[in-house]
Amino acid sequence: MAKTLLSRYPWISSPFIVGAPMRVMSGPELATAVSRAGGLGFIGPGAKTQDTAADLAEASTLVQKAPGSSTLSSTHPLLPVGVGFQLWSDDLHIASTAIEKFRPCAVWLYAPRQNDEFDTWSRRIRDASPETQIWIQIGTLEEAKNLLKAAERPDVVVVQGAESGGHGRAKDGMGLMALFPEIADAMSHTSIPLIAAGGIADGRGVAAALCLGASGVAMGTRFLAARETRISRGYQDEVVRASNGAVSTTRTLLYNHLRGTRGWPEAYSPRTIINKSFLEQQEGKSFEELKKLHDEATKAGDLGWGPQGRLATYAGAGVGLIHEVKEAADIVCDVQQDARRRALSASTAI
Amino acid sequence: MAKTLLSRYPWISSPFIVGAPMRVMSGPELATAVSRAGGLGFIGPGAKTQDTAADLAEASTLVQKAPGSSTLSSTHPLLPVGVGFQLWSDDLHIASTAIEKFRPCAVWLYAPRQNDEFDTWSRRIRDASPETQIWIQIGTLEEAKNLLKAAERPDVVVVQGAESGGHGRAKDGMGLMALFPEIADAMSHTSIPLIAAGGIADGRGVAAALCLGASGVAMGTRFLAARETRISRGYQDEVVRASNGAVSTTRTLLYNHLRGTRGWPEAYSPRTIINKSFLEQQEGKSFEELKKLHDEATKAGDLGWGPQGRLATYAGAGVGLIHEVKEAADIVCDVQQDARRRALSASTAI
Structure with missing residues (x-):
């Protein structure tokens, strides 16, 4: 795993599992449970940007008071959960005010109307909370190349394959197996860690993504079946x-x-x-x-x-890889354990 | 790697690299070069089924006379290359006559008009050359389930993701990252080894596929850029x-x-x-x-x-992962070496 990631999120264990910011469904309870289990949980965009502050406040409370929280809160000056925004629909002013107040460790930006919105948001967020890391989600080689030209470089890039649930590229998406390595090559001269997302729901996918060059894996659908998820x-x-x-x-x-x-x-x-x-x-x-x-x-x-x-x-x-509802912590730990076993098995078999 | 594969193809080295049977383009020169390098090369379907016998004859000659062939030919009673057929267009009678005469170690069946053609072909091939292994290529969970109900079980199943070049599933395909593990789960009670195909062109993809549960990887497009390929x-x-x-x-x-x-x-x-x-x-x-x-x-x-x-x-x-024309043997060895490095690196990182 890239050292930058470890130093920024000192509570995480390896392999690095990220709870994706699913709109409304990834609430503070899920996000803190993922982080507490050694991953990094993101709160999803709210129905309105205004809702994010309440979610961050609740996450803040959960981190302080819940069992096991001492490790999490004492090791990190920022809030040890991230938060996601949909740039086309979220309000930057309201978002940055919440970020300044609650200082989440990471902000995940997605779906701008125009590319330069990534710069605008990144600059404003870095002003509001300089230590908060900027994550940007892409799904094409072209977007990767645009990021390389951007004034504000992201700290982490999430590469989403066509297998993903929820919103992804409408027409120019591709399976991670071919997409991820090509984007990784295009960005190899930078030190930006890449997170793989899309179609990964167990340790096999996590181990596979690491072999493709990912520093970690974001899962959305797998956490839809977590007890803490805000879902019917x-x-x-x-x-x-x-x-x-x-x-x-x-x-x-x-x-x-x-x-x-x-x-x-x-x-x-x-x-x-x-x-x-x-x-x-x-x-x-x-x-x-x-x-x-x-x-x-x-x-x-x-x-x-x-x-x-x-x-x-x-x-x-x-x-089809998801067969039961579990606690988020069990999902993180089971997937990590399975990934270690799969990677070891592949490595010793060849 | 599944032990059955090692015992059937004793010259292969790990990880198991397969040269896919690309129609006309995978000729005897490519197929024997892949096998000689420690992989398993397939001759593709011919423009007419009649052409296959000539290709097999040439492969037979190449195996006997080419440098390094002693290892290859002395270790195995069958011809150490495979051959592929498109069931909807190839002639079973002509195909089985050629198989009986040249006894290729494996026959790769694909694209029947109806599912029961797999049974018909498999039975006839097993009559003609009992030790020849039957490989069947699929791209959906439904096809996997049909194979489990078939009278003639294949010896090896190739799972092709939507990333693949040439012919694949028109509308119900999916990226390997999500498709492969689900098919592997459906077939886990059998001992049939699975080969991953589609979008894999370097060691990263090979290592990733092994983590997903593959016993080996078939590459087509990567071998389009081999010197021995029958291509303009x-x-x-x-x-x-x-x-x-x-x-x-x-x-x-x-x-x-x-x-x-x-x-x-x-x-x-x-x-x-x-x-x-x-x-x-x-x-x-x-x-x-x-x-x-x-x-x-x-x-x-x-x-x-x-x-x-x-x-x-x-x-x-x-x-986009392919940047130069190389000899098939170099492709096999470079990919194997890279895959070992990637799998080891993923395994030690977590």
Whole structure:
């Protein structure tokens, strides 16, 4: 693991597991549980940027008072969780005010309307909290090259493969196996550590990503099935149930639109588990009708998800690797242990 | 590496590198060079099934007379190269006659019209040459499950990710990072070794695939840039030049049709490097016009390939990892060495 990472986040253990900042779903409870287990948990963007301050405040409280927190809080002057923002929809002023107040150890920036927004946000965040590290998520070689030309270099780059759940590159994405090494080559003259994301849900994927050159791995979908995640039971059950992500998930804007979410830059689209809304759209049902049925399903509680459901179920193509809901700490530790075993086994076999 | 593989192909060294059976391009010279270097080289399907016998005869001669061949030929009663067939287009009778005569150590079956063709071919091949191992290439979990129900179990299964070049799954493919572990789980109760393919072009990908659970790795595109490959210089130059496979390659049937190749089962489509034929199709040029320009380009020699070219340039999304033409033996050895280093480094880092 890159030494910069170890020195910045002294509580982390190896291999470096990151809890991705899933919008709303990655709350303070999940983020602190991941960090406490030796990973780095990110709080996701809020429904509104205003919500982030409350999440950071809660994380701050959790770090101070929860068992085991002494290690975490005494070793680091910053808040030992990160926080993510969607640049196209989040408010920089509100975000930087919260960052200045709570000083999270890392801020994860994603999905600008224009590339130079990364610079604007990075500069403002570094002014607000100089020791906070800037993480930037990309999914293409072109974005990597743009980062190399940027005025404000990120401290960490997250490389997201096409396997990922939630929002990713709409059309120019690619599987990590081919994408990651090419981006790593393009950035090899920098000392910026790369984190792999997308389709990784167990120790095999973590060990594989490290072989590709990653300094750590971010997981989103795997943490959808963590007890601490801010998610409906129906959604979580569906993540555990679903298999064969290659065909049971797809990229579509439909669920964004059904939820009333519009405005994502067109470079992005989300991967979601397919259910009746998508299938009936394919069969030709009108958006108006789908929307009406969707809105009724929101009142059905946990029955709104699943093969007969109609609600958005953002998840990655690795969903078939997830078989149970566990505590976040167990996910981190089990994945780490499995990754060590896999890497050792591969290394001794050859 | 699975012990069955080592005992069947006693000349192979670890990690197990396989030269994929690329149609026409993987000829006897390439296949024997890969096997001689400690891998397993496959001869690709011929333009006609009849061509395979001549290729096998030449491989047989090369194994006997070439330097270093003593190790290869004395250790194994079968021909130490494999041969591939496209089931939808190849003739089983002609194929099995050649297999009976030349006894290749392995036969790689791909792209049936119907699933039961795997059984028909496997039975006939096992009758013709009982010690020849049956390899079957799949790209989906569903195909894996079908193999488990088949009357004739394959000896080896190749799992091809969506990153692969040439023909792969048209619509239900997925990146290896998510696909491979899920298929491995579905087949874990069998002792069938799995080979990973698709987007792997260097030691990083090989080490990563082993961590995912592969017993070895098949590479196609990387061997397009081998000196021994039966390929035009213009094509090969383009493989070396091209980068950013996520956007410089695409899946399209256009080049098949321009070449007059029709009849592939619709589950499959090929990944190819984009050039003027595809770009002008996107702009609305008619097939007739594209075909005329394509046919003229076939007379332009090596200028028919490249960004200004019009000819089919099948290649995988890992094309940006390939920077030079090398001898096949150097590719095998360099990749093996790099893979060992990467796996060791990942294992000691965590």
